[in-house]
Structures are given as structure tokens and as C-alpha cells.
Amino acid sequence: MTRRSVLRAGLVTGAAAGAAPLLSGCFGFDTTGGGGGKLVFLSSQFIAVEEAQRFRSVLRKAAPGASFVPAEPSAFATRVSTEVESGRVGTGVIGALYGELAQFAPDRLEDLSDVAARLSGNGYTRDMLELARFGTDKTYFIPWMQATYILAVNKKALEHLPPGADVNNLTYDQFLAWAKEARAKNGRPVFGLPGGPKGLLHRFVQGHLYPSFTGGQITTFRSDDAVRMWEYVRELWTYMVPASTTFEFMQEPLTSGQVQVAWDHVARLAGAPAAAPNDYLMVPSPAGPKGRGYMSVLAGLAIPKGAPRRSEGKKLIEALSRPEVQLDVLRQNAFFPAVKTPIPRDLPIGVRLEARAVDLQQRHGLLALPPARLGTQDGEMSAAFRNTFTSIVLDGDDIRATLGKQAKVIQELLDGARAPCWRPDPDSGGRTCRVA
Incomplete structure (x- = not known):
């Protein structure tokens, strides 16, 4: 397959x-x-x-x-x-x-x-x-x-950080450069994303990339900033472990050594440091041109x-x-x-590491929420974002054409549910959110 x-x-x-x-x-x-x-x-x-x-x-x-x-x-x-x-x-x-x-x-x-x-x-x-x-x-x-969602880092990867980069205050450009250097020095990719059947890759796109690069999620879906974001994602993906299309809980490939740096939900990263607590860091998601977008659940x-x-x-x-x-x-x-x-000190090591990263991310981040008021169509919204990723990144389809096609799908979902906008998009005053 x-x-x-x-x-x-x-x-x-x-x-x-x-x-x-x-x-x-x-x-x-x-x-x-x-x-x-x-x-x-x-x-x-x-x-x-x-x-x-x-x-x-x-x-x-x-x-x-x-x-x-x-x-x-x-x-x-x-x-x-x-x-x-x-x-x-x-x-x-x-x-x-x-x-x-x-x-x-x-x-x-x-x-x-x-x-x-x-x-x-x-x-x-x-x-x-x-x-x-x-x-x-x-x-x-x-x-x-x-x-929320953060990065888990095996300390082995720190030696490949770009000069001057602070792992607790990364930009997406630095994240890309780090992934590129880590692949070159290891002879293989060591960064991973949860793109498997039950993985949360769509949340990375919705709640982290879109806000960080465009300042929105729906109202900026096919903007010029979104096009530049997708160009970035295409390049970033070339430095991800190929098995990222199968990963669901990133703590598992981290524990096995298949991956050294991973983004995921805190509940799906917490188990990684259990066997080797001194080998890991948990850090905030990177920041883009519009800020450090992060999804709060x-x-x-x-x-x-x-x-x-x-x-x-x-x-x-x-x-x-x-x-x-x-x-x-x-x-x-x-x-x-x-x-x-x-937060007490007697927590599992993974949770204790996450607590600091979560605090840093919230203090210096741009809040995004998961889609709201979609009811049973929430899964279809997630599928629209994943389909956009598949078309642009895996299939190499034209970015603007893909965004135009998926914008129609998203608008139909919003119209059917009469769903107003949610953060970080501007308040639509109770009116149905419009894809722009």
C-alpha cells in the first residue's frame, strides 16, 4: 500500500x-x-x-x-x-x-x-x-x-538545531531547517507527524499551521498566505519519516526510536518519556508570520x-x-x-514535561479552537482538511485549484449547519461563516 x-x-x-x-x-x-x-x-x-x-x-x-x-x-x-x-x-x-x-x-x-x-x-x-x-x-x-498539541523532542535531535535557535521558541523556518539538518546527519528523516487513520494531522493544519501563517482558519482558507503555507508544508513533508502516513499516537514511534521529534496531542505524547525520562523535552509548537498558532481543546x-x-x-x-x-x-x-x-510534582514524567510546554505556548500563542456547531458533520470538516493535505502534499496537485475545490466543500458544510465562525477567525455575529 x-x-x-x-x-x-x-x-x-x-x-x-x-x-x-x-x-x-x-x-x-x-x-x-x-x-x-x-x-x-x-x-x-x-x-x-x-x-x-x-x-x-x-x-x-x-x-x-x-x-x-x-x-x-x-x-x-x-x-x-x-x-x-x-x-x-x-x-x-x-x-x-x-x-x-x-x-x-x-x-x-x-x-x-x-x-x-x-x-x-x-x-x-x-x-x-x-x-x-x-x-x-x-x-x-x-x-x-x-x-493542546505540542512537540516532543528526543535530546539526540538537539545537536541538529539551527544556529541561534531556541527549542522553546522555534519559528517554522527554524523547524524546517532543523528537520533538514537532522535528516542529513542521520542519513534518514527523524521528524514525524500523526497522519495515520486515527491520527490528528488535520488538527496540525487547522489549529497550528493556518493560524500561524494566515491568522485564521476558515476566512483565510484560500488566501495568498494560505498558498505560501501549503508551499511550506510540501517542503516540510519531504523531511518527515515516510511512515508518518501510518502514525496515530506519536509516543509509539518516539519510544521505538523511529522518530526523534514529533508533534501531537498531549495525551498522545505523554507516554514517550516513561522508559527514558532524561532523554526527552516537551516544547511549544513553532511560530509563523502571524504568531504561534495553537489549538486549545x-x-x-x-x-x-x-x-x-x-x-x-x-x-x-x-x-x-x-x-x-x-x-x-x-x-x-x-x-x-x-x-x-x-500542578503537583508527583505527576508522571511525561505530563510534568508537558505542563511547562503548555504554559509557554498559552502565554505566547494565538488561540485557535476546533470547529464548532457542525454536529454530525464535524468529521466531514476534518476530512476536508485532510483531503486538502493529500491532494496538495502527497499528490502534488495545484495549490490554488485544490483550495478552491475544498473551499466549496467547506462552505457547504458551514451552510448546512449554519455555523458561525470560531477562533481565530473574526466573530461573524451569528451569521454563517464564509470561506475566503
Whole structure:
């Protein structure tokens, strides 16, 4: 199978997984609108079996009366919509990314202003609280946890850094020069990206490259700056490990030595330093002409409209909002707390290294969010960005023609969902975002 066909297979696999009603766990609870069984906590996060098991260990201590049910994002959206619209809600609490919750707000979510008032001392940022209100004067979700994407570096690669480059303050030009020099000195590429079937390469394009080079994501999709960005990506890819089209969790090729420098989600890098903690650094993503674009993943806790046992649901949300519980999630699954709390020293080495990199990136970065209010079409938006990468970088197609073609696809998705713009694109005032 060629590199191109592997990446294309990933798109098909990802679409199929997203389309199936894949709910892990037929636990015997009542899904018809209340009654017996445990309180159902449905989540689009921690879908991987190992992550789900680790989170259940956290949940058993924090709220033993809840049953955790992870679901693929499209199945999550379908289930919540179906239950609320039918008036037969069996789910007590939902946990999902901001963009996934936005599709239900405000009409299909319960008002959680009373919970927010009780948790007002938790130190949530102004941005988080603003997002939780969805432009209203009420709160519809409680910030749960956050994550981002950074670089993991085996210290062997540091000797190939360009002269004068600071690994904690890289530009994309320096990143390219570093990858080029590392390949020359090693006799093979040693930089990698997660381009496999379940890899997050599209987030690199959406949340890091586009903001860094163009200042936007959708409104700058086919701009002159975007053309220059894609010219850069074409060159950068020639210095990536060829197996990058198969990588999903970059901690694995890092651990095996196949890769020395990798970009990925913090949860997919945290395990790399475990066997050799002194061999690794975690550093911020590079900066481009428009700044250090980075994608912040904010997850929230909400209650669907008409949910059963709402008082229990609110207690579950408050339990998961305790600092010690959020730190336990950090230890287990490398998602950082949404509450303000000191990061302890007894964390796994990978998480401790990440904490510093995340702090540096947030202090000196241009915030980007994942797509919002797309509902079950979120996977199609991801596919559009991955298809753009495949066409331009792997197939060598004309950049402007490809951007024009994919811009039409993206606009159709936005029109179908009536989705307004999200950061870093300018506020569209509630109107549908326009590709430019």
C-alpha cells in the first residue's frame, strides 16, 4: 500500500467510525428517559479502551453512582439529538468539546447557572466562562478539562538545531531547517507527524499551521498566505519519516526510536518519556508570520434538556470539578485541569514535561479552537482538511485549484449547519461563516 493510499484509507476508516452508532458499553442502564440503573455519563472523550478504563477508575472514586459511556463524536451527537427531540432522555450528563456542545446550545441544554455560581471560586478563565454562555446571560456547560498539541523532542535531535535557535521558541523556518539538518546527519528523516487513520494531522493544519501563517482558519482558507503555507508544508513533508502516513499516537514511534521529534496531542505524547525520562523535552509548537498558532481543546460538562435525575447530574458535575479529581484525570489521561490549581510534582514524567510546554505556548500563542456547531458533520470538516493535505502534499496537485475545490466543500458544510465562525477567525455575529 502506498503512502497516499494509506492516508486515504485513514479518511475512509475515520468516516466509517464516525458514522456508526459506536457506543462502548451496554451496561444495562435505562436509556428510555429515566428510572433504574446508574446515572448515565455520555462522553465524546476518552473513547480509546485504555483511556476509558483509566477514566472509569477516576469516576469510581469521585462519583460511584455514574456509568461512563464513551461514544464517537458523530454517534454522541446523534444520540443526544435523538433523545432530546423525542422527549425520552436517558442520558444524565454529557461531556464533550466546546464545538460539540455548541450544536445543542442553548435550546437543548439545561441552564447550569446555579452550578456555575457554586463553582465560582474555581478560577475558570474569562474565555472559558464566555464560551460556556454561548452569547447569552446563562451558563450551559461547566468547563471540565483542556488540552493542546505540542512537540516532543528526543535530546539526540538537539545537536541538529539551527544556529541561534531556541527549542522553546522555534519559528517554522527554524523547524524546517532543523528537520533538514537532522535528516542529513542521520542519513534518514527523524521528524514525524500523526497522519495515520486515527491520527490528528488535520488538527496540525487547522489549529497550528493556518493560524500561524494566515491568522485564521476558515476566512483565510484560500488566501495568498494560505498558498505560501501549503508551499511550506510540501517542503516540510519531504523531511518527515515516510511512515508518518501510518502514525496515530506519536509516543509509539518516539519510544521505538523511529522518530526523534514529533508533534501531537498531549495525551498522545505523554507516554514517550516513561522508559527514558532524561532523554526527552516537551516544547511549544513553532511560530509563523502571524504568531504561534495553537489549538486549545476545551471540554465541558452539560445536562441535556429534559434529562432525568438532574440533581444527581449536577452533583456529578460538581464532583468532576474538584481540583483533586481534575488532577487525577491529568495523571491518568494527560488532560489538564480547567480549574485553577497548582500542578503537583508527583505527576508522571511525561505530563510534568508537558505542563511547562503548555504554559509557554498559552502565554505566547494565538488561540485557535476546533470547529464548532457542525454536529454530525464535524468529521466531514476534518476530512476536508485532510483531503486538502493529500491532494496538495502527497499528490502534488495545484495549490490554488485544490483550495478552491475544498473551499466549496467547506462552505457547504458551514451552510448546512449554519455555523458561525470560531477562533481565530473574526466573530461573524451569528451569521454563517464564509470561506475566503
